[in-house]
Amino acid sequence: MNEVTLAELKAVPALQEVPDDQLQWMLDNGQTVEIKVGERIFEKGQSLDKTYVLIEGRIRIWADQNGKVREITVIQPNTVTGYLPFSRGQKTPGYSEAIRDCRILLIPKTKIQEGIKLNYELTEALVHAMTSRVRDFTSLQQQNEKMFALGKLSAGLAHELNNPASAITRGASALQCQVQHLPALFKDVAAINMLPEKIDSVNNLLISKTDGADRPILTMMERADKEDELTDWLLDHNIKDLDIAENFVEFGFGVSDLEHLNSCTPSPKLDVVLAWMNNYLLQEKMVADIRDASHRISELVSSVKTFTHMDRDTDRQWLDIHAGIRNTLTMLNYKLRKAKIEVKEDFDTTLPQVKALAGELNQVWTNLIDNSIDALEGREGGQLEIRTKKDGEFVCVYIKDNGPGIPADIQSQIFDPFFTTKEMGKGTGLGLDVVTRIIRQHNGTVKVKSEPGNTEFSVCFPINDN
Structure with a gap:
């Protein structure tokens, strides 16, 4: 076996600013291992007790969704992963296996924790690696969810546009x-x-x-x-x-x-x-x-433009929350009609404008309404009720359906990344996690109450982002 060398560690981008003596400390307290293609490196839910420095090869991280595989990410060579200082992660999020022959430096969590007191630059580098991983993972989650939502919306939009286009x-x-x-x-x-x-x-x-x-x-x-x-x-x-x-x-x-x-x-x-x-x-x-028919196409294009907020920058804007909800309903109108769902709106039209990221909030409404549509699919007398009200300095949106409900034993898990009860291809398991992240970004909360025939998600966030 070719032991990992000091020169190889210095070639890792995250470690390039770390002094040689601290890199040598990693070599002295670590172990070089080789993993062949197809071999597992860790299992889902396993204790996160090692730091991995991947020198050669590639590692796929994947999750099991209703008995089928969904890839989360692929770790490239010269990457630091696994346990990192001050990370709140305790368990591995999925499974991992080598998709190319790998050579890895493994350092036990206990040694890394000891090294924090001795190696400032190394600790700083590992913390930077952790924050980069969180940022990249969050971006990947949101991108995956957006692409999945876009696929569903585009199918419905194509149908909605086809009708007036054919009429013309x-x-x-x-x-x-x-x-x-x-x-x-x-x-x-x-x-x-x-x-x-x-x-x-x-x-x-x-x-x-x-x-x-x-x-x-x-x-x-x-x-x-x-x-x-x-x-x-x-x-x-x-x-x-x-x-x-x-x-x-x-x-x-x-x-x-x-x-x-x-x-x-x-x-x-x-x-x-x-x-x-x-x-x-x-x-x-x-x-x-x-x-x-031309006016209908114009309305749909306008809804898409407003929904995606193509003409706005990324700063928070003062906006009417009902406009975003109604645009979302327009985008999902085909699915609502197909599932024969009755939509009831109980909007407090006296609500003041809120300061928020319109595109992000539209993603929240899309995920929650789309989940209700999926829950009501195939059921007679499906009803979706959307209610808004002001609660002090907060605006609250309630999205309720009369579907089968969420079993009590999994209600605490539905906001977890990659958790889903849907079939493969109908859900990523990221929707509610993205909803939670966006609402937290707006200093708000999202909660659920559910029993058979009555499931209600409540989203509350401050009117002013301050």
Whole structure:
């Protein structure tokens, strides 16, 4: 076995500023070990009682999630890991195995604790390594959770965008077809010898029906009755195109309007006027559908922009907490509809604006609401209630569902990293840990109360971050 040398320790970035005599102390109190590919280095939950200096090879850290493997990270050569001074970690977070042949310097925790009193520069270097590990691990957690959440949101968003986009495509195609009829209709209409005042009367009627101001809202039964009335009238007046009845009813035409048109039109040209008017009404309807679909896409893009806060910097901003919650509901609307979940909002609209990181809070709402959706999936009568209120100088958000609840024996574990009851691919086990970190960052708290049929997460944080 090739023992770890002083030169190799000096090549480790975290130890480059440590004096040679202190590095020699590490060699004197440590042990060089070799680990072959596939061999375990430690098991999950094992006591964190050694400092590892990985000189050669690579180590994979992974967790067991519902019987399946999820990689946490890969430790690269020239890295210090394991027990580090003043770390609060007591147990290993997962399993580890060599994915390349490894050569490691192992130093027992007891020796490191003794060395703290003797080697200032070494202790300082190891503490820096610890803080870097915490920072990198936290960043990795948040990035993994964001990517997982992004995948779920993008699937729903793609579906939400597809519907109006398809409506625009269909509307544009149908509109093109109607436009193609215009030359022939123009020829027929131009051949009618109508008095100018009659033309104005027909034109005014058409404009009044298309402005939408007094268009009736009909039930299906009422609509069917009116269509039958118009159809009977058209049959009595030898009009062959009976399909126009449906379109005319939608724009509020009645029998009296058809009588008026008949009185303005020279006989027997009523069918020409009705065909021209029907074409115009269809075009108006298609343009309105395209406009509504375009507006829906614009709303979704606006929600995405606000949700991700692309136009803001990373400083805390004064914001309306309800805007973030509503944008989150918009982003998750597809999942809510698919699961047939009824959403109830009980918002205290008198709440003052809060000083917070909008993008971070949106991640909190996404994780909590998405968890409720997953809990309600496949259940009849699913309900999601979101309530806000002011409690002193704190704002509180309550997210409640009537799902199966969280078993009492695991409620204390749900905020732990990588703990999840979901199947592989449906959860990372990081969501609630990220929620906790973000709310702590805002000097707040997150709690849960759960029993079958009633699970409520409460999030409270100060209105002013100070």
